[in-house]
Amino acid sequence: MPSVPPSDGTAADEAACSIDWEPLIRDVLADQGRGVPREETAERNPFPEVVGWQPLILNQPKICADCEEPIERSERCFAGMTAAILNPHS
Numbered sequence: 235m236p237s238v239p240p241s242d243g244t245a246a247d248e249a250a251c252s253i254d255w256e257p258l259i260r261d262v263l264a265d266q267g268r269g270v271p272r273e274e275t276a277e278r279n280p281f282p283e284v285v286g287w288q289p290l291i292l293n294q295p296k297i298c299a300d301c302e303e304p305i306e307r308s309e310r311c312f313a314g315m316t317a318a319i320l321n322p323h324s
Contacts, residue, residue, distance in 0.1 A: 258287075284314035 257279045280300060290313050296305050305311050 281314050283316045285317055285320065286315045287312040288315055 261279065290311060292305055292307055292309055292311060295307050296311075297303070298305055298311070299314075
């Protein structure tokens with residue numbers, strides 16, 4: 235089984251692993267009754283059905299759902315987890 239290449243801490247690694255955390259943090263605060271009401275954050279959240287993000291290394295080339303740029307095999311990215319994926323029997 236091939237091993238996952240280690241991160242070398244380069245700017246490319248940081249760019250590949252960066253996401254806009256502000257909408258996610260705002261949603262958490264809204265869920266807890268603090269911060270901006272959820273209605274306002276929903277307008278700015280392009281993936282409102284995503285409950286969490288899972289880092290991964292692609293095995294096949296794909297297109298980014300956010301920016302529509304190609305992501306090549308072996309690149310680091312994130313997959314959005316929805317309630318349906320996390321609990322398929324509900």
